[in-house]
Amino acid sequence: MAKTLFDVKNDLVTIGASLAATKQDKLAKASDPEAKIEDIKALETKESSLQARFDILQKEHDQMEADQKASLDRDRSPISDAGDPKAKVTAAKAALVRATVRGERVTDDVRAALGDNNSTGGEKILPKTMTNELLHEPFVKNPLRGSSTFTSVTNLEIPRINFTLDDDDFIADTETANEMEAVGDVVTFGRHKFKVFVPVSETILAATDTNLVQTIDRGLESGLAAKEKKVAFAAAPKTGEEHMSFYGSGVKEVTASSKYLAIKKAIADLHEDYRENATIYMTYSDYMDIIEILSNGTTNLYSAQPEQVLGKPVEFCDSAVDPVVGDFQYSHFNYDPEVIYDRDKNVRTGIWDFVLTAWIDHQIKLKSAFRIAKKS
Known part of the structure; x- marks a missing residue:
């Protein structure tokens, strides 16, 4: 010995x-x-x-x-020794990853630098869901990040609408009024567990703090983005996750003989309060089909902005198999601040996985603020 x-x-x-x-x-x-x-x-x-x-x-x-x-x-x-607060967090993240993968104890100063309110030291390991510290672009992006609301609050409860009046009949949209009566005026977020695995080799562990954190952040960010898109546009949601999907939560469907006409009809079908801030989420393939039909052999529309063609801002997402039209401020993702980090050995490659366990919920605060455009 x-x-x-x-x-x-x-x-x-x-x-x-x-x-x-x-x-x-x-x-x-x-x-x-x-x-x-x-x-x-x-x-x-x-x-x-x-x-x-x-x-x-x-x-x-x-x-x-x-x-x-x-x-x-x-x-x-x-x-x-890191004087810059960002450098201190980067160094702390690197120390956390190395300690976790090597099965060592995470030191108190690392926990303190990452936030220890949940006793895990993991508050700041969730990368860039609500912050702007990404050093490298992620492999996977979630276009909803620019439109939906993102928070990280334990047991979050919020009002379904942002204001009320003393007049009981102030909601001009009867569909919204009926929805409020059916589901109540408070949105309560739950906790749905998932894991993200980021492969880490000894070479990465031995790299500089910045390179290590870049790799981990990029992997975690990609995993979170993929999960967010998956639950929001799931055509066949898992049991208990139906409410998180635009396609499984009961959003009204609008049909027409083509997706182009269905989109126009869906925009018109929205109440003006939602139509004003509406955005269209659709696949790039569907958009190109629409351009091909509308251009009628010319190339004019190919250089036009999608908003000029469809009348509302467009975000492309391959998961949006049927276009979703609506005011996406009523799409709200919430992460529980508590996270768990662990390690797992990939026996096939000999590489360790840095494992993040997190809890997420996506609430469509008002289904009446959205429409699904479908070809009949």
């Missing part, structure tokens, strides 16, 4: 005590006229042997102590 610095310290004390005692015995024998010279020489030999052992242990002790100090300095300095 390899000796620790503590073991070497104990050995030094033991050998040192024996060496001191031998020196005293040698002096005592040398001062005794009756002592045999052979006994004195034996004590000299013993002293030399103990001195050699002591010198070896002392050298090893000094080296181990220096290595330990250097290791502590490496672990501590990125957090304690």
Whole structure:
């Protein structure tokens, strides 16, 4: 078994005590006229042997102590020495990832730098859902990030609409009024668990803090974006997640002989309060089909902005198999601030996965603010 610095310290004390005692015995024998010279020489030999052992242990002790100090300095300095708050968070994220993947304890200063209100030190490991610290662009993007609302609040409850009047009949849209009566005026967010796996090699772990955090942030951001798109546009939502999907929550469908006409009809079918801020989410393939039909052999429309063609801003998303039209401020994603990080060994590749467990909910606060455009 390899000796620790503590073991070497104990050995030094033991050998040192024996060496001191031998020196005293040698002096005592040398001062005794009756002592045999052979006994004195034996004590000299013993002293030399103990001195050699002591010198070896002392050298090893000094080296181990220096290595330990250097290791502590490496672990501590990125957090304690980083003057820039962003650099401090980057260093803390890197330390958290390395400790998690290697099965080591996450230090208190790392937890403090990342926010320790939930005892996990994970509040700031959720990348860029509500912040702008991304160093690299993600592999996967969620176009809803620019239109929907994103928060991170435990047990979030919010009003379904942003204002009320003393006139009970102030809601001009009867569909909204009926919806409010049916579902109530408060939206309560739940917790739906999911995991994101980011592969981490030893090369990445040994990289600079910035490169390591870039890799982890980009992977986590991509995983979160993919999850958000998946639940919001799920054609066949999982049991218990139906309310998160525009296609599974009961949003009104508007049909026409083509998707172009269905989109126009859907926009017109929205109440003016929602129509004013409406955006269209659709596949690029559907849009190109519409352009091909409308252009009638010319190329004029191919250079036009989608908003000029369809009358409302357009966001392309391959998951939006049937165009969704509406005011997306009534689409609200909420993450629970509590996150759990763990590791998992990929036995096929030998690479560790940095695992983030999080909880999400997507609430369509007012279904009457949306329409699904379908070809009949």
